[in-house]
Amino acid sequence: MLTVEELFGIDDLLSTEEREIRDTVAAFGARRLRPHIAEWFEAGTFPARELAPELGALGLLGMHLDGYGCAGMSATSYGLACQELEAVDSGVRSMVSVQGSLAMTAIHLFGSEEQKQHWLPEMAAGRVIGCFGLTEPDFGSNPGGMRTRAERDGGDWVLNGSKMWITNGSVADVAVIWARADDRIRGFLVPADTPGFRAREMGRKLSLRASITAELDLDDVRLPADALLPESAGLSAPLACLSEARFGIVFGALGAARDCLRATIEYARTREVFDKSLASYQLTQAKLADMALELGKGQLLALRVARLKDRHEVRPEQISAGKLNSTREAIAIARECRTILGANGITLDYPVLRHANNLESVLTYEGTAEVHQLVLGRALTDANAFR
Incomplete structure (x- = not known):
């Protein structure tokens, strides 16, 4: 039985180090987060204070930044980490993203040396949020x-x-x-x-x-x-930080979609309907095939954006394209998966509606889908439709 990654040969596009980072984050999620995430979601809580030092010990906070206690990992490694965190829950990836891609990046890019020395090592360790x-x-x-x-x-x-x-x-x-x-x-x-x-x-x-x-x-x-962050001057400063956060979403949303698809395939293989497995019906297989196709295409686009970012050649419009595609396809996959699970899909016994609800926010924050459509439209036509 193939996974989407095997279907598209994703691992062949990653280095040994990148696969190890991905697998390490996935293992942390399975051990430390998955057993509790449904409970946290239902209660409307998240133990950020407790988890931040653990995330820091893994090197995940500001992991794409250099120096000051940060791991200095590649954009691709950071993206893969975001994918595994959001495969657990969008809230987990959001906490890491806001800490590293927004707050720490703002200090790293626009702060004084004194500000960097004072704040970044403690934030990288998770002792300061x-x-x-x-x-x-x-x-x-x-x-x-x-x-x-x-x-x-x-x-x-x-x-x-x-x-x-x-x-x-x-x-x-x-x-x-x-x-x-x-x-x-x-x-x-x-x-x-x-x-x-x-x-x-x-x-x-x-x-x-x-x-x-x-x-x-x-x-x-x-x-x-x-x-005052001395190098911050104008709207371009916070927008530069938002671009970093959007990049994490390019990968993260696909992690949520992948988790939905995996759970749904396993359910369909074991659920019997009219004396045979739900997975053996043509309509079910057509849905699963279409979702796997969109997920794989999204992963390939995310990797392309990441490689460009690692070469310092990525354009903001390319990150917008990735964010728009990943969030739009991820929420469609989550909703389609819910139809296969039927009534079971609305419970917290399965992750799909939890992911779908989260993705409603991910679709909107760090630039709505409509904003990113206009970003791409402006790039393609050289005409500004924002005003």
């Missing part, structure tokens, strides 16, 4: 319209505003907050114990339940001058 405050209640797809402001007051900065849908927000030790300062968007490091800073966990979610999501309020938050 970070979050990334860009999205606001009224500004998601249009972050350039943000209302959060940073104003100078003597040698200090004073921040006022709010952020929403912030992963890790209520457990973070430090928040990377983006604010409008002197008509330019700048990044600031805000320790969670700073007076005037408050994080409130958001509940009543039907998606990403095994993930911590918060709303951040900044009320006259006073920061010293050295809280």
Whole structure:
């Protein structure tokens, strides 16, 4: 019986080291995460504080960054790790992605040497958790319209505003907050114990339940001058971090789809309908074949994007293409798998509807599907349709 990876010869495209990293993360997921993930999802909780040091010990936090305690792994290795984490649950990959691709990357790219030395080793080890405050209640797809402001007051900065849908927000030790300062968007490091800073966990979610999501309020938050990320200037700075996070999603969403497909194939092989296995029906096999085809095509595209990124040749539009394809196909696979499982598919005894619910968020965050369609449309036509 072939796996999708065998059908498309995926392992032949990976180095020995890349396969070992993938398998190590998969083993960690099987041992430490899978036994509890349905319970966490049902309860709407995630033990980020407990798991962060374990993820750090595996070298997964900021693993694609160089120096400062980071593993310095390739983009391909990071992508494969994201695939295995999201095969468990999108919330797990989101926690790692926000820590490494957003908060740590912002410090790595735009911070001073002192800021890097102070924060990055502790964040890589999982002893310090970070979050990334860009999205606001009224500004998601249009972050350039943000209302959060940073104003100078003597040698200090004073921040006022709010952020929403912030992963890790209520457990973070430090928040990377983006604010409008002197008509330019700048990044600031805000320790969670700073007076005037408050994080409130958001509940009543039907998606990403095994993930911590918060709303951040900044009320006259006073920061010293050295809280500013000195190299951050303009919207291109946070967008560069988002591009890193989107790359992880290119692989991650496919991990969720693969988990759905594997669970569904096993179910179909053992479930009897009219005195024979569900897998032996033509309609079932047609569904499985179509899903395997789209999953394999998505994995090949993800690997192509990763190889370009490892050569420092990837374009933002190519990451957009990967994110759009992976999320769109992954959610379609999850939904189709649910039809094969029938009523069993709506329970937490199987992963498919949990993945499908999570993918509703993954389809939207780090740029909605429509935003990425317009990114590609602009690249193909040289005409801007955003406004």
